[in-house]
Amino acid sequence: MQHVKMYTTAVCPYCIRAKQILKAKGVATIEEVRIDMEPDERMKMMEITGRRTVPQIFIGDTHVGGCDDLIALDGRGGLVPLLNGQAA
Numbered sequence: 001m002q003h004v005k006m007y008t009t010a011v012c013p014y015c016i017r018a019k020q021i022l023k024a025k026g027v028a029t030i031e032e033v034r035i036d037m038e039p040d041e042r043m044k045m046m047e048i049t050g051r052r053t054v055p056q057i058f059i060g061d062t063h064v065g066g067c068d069d070l071i072a073l074d075g076r077g078g079l080v081p082l083l084n085g086q087a088a
Helices: 013-024 039-049 066-074 079-083
Strands: 004-008 031-034 056-059 064-067
Touching: 004 013, 004 039, 031 039, 039 056, 039 064, 056 066, 064 066, 064 079, 066 079
Parallel strands: 004 031
Antiparallel strands: 004 056, 056 064
């Protein structure tokens, strides 16, 4: 299973939903980076993704995007293969 990293804030319903989806797909551990508590991480996230909203989800080296992007990836059947280290 690929490493999952997610930029989040404390009160973010989209972050909660994304975590639920990932856990339902078998992800046991999600590295959460709380940008509300670490402002430097928000700047890093914006540099890497070009986006300022959360969640920003990375599976392995792939930037999935936000919660809607995660749902769309799953709908196309690409989430499980990506989690298993295969191309999306």
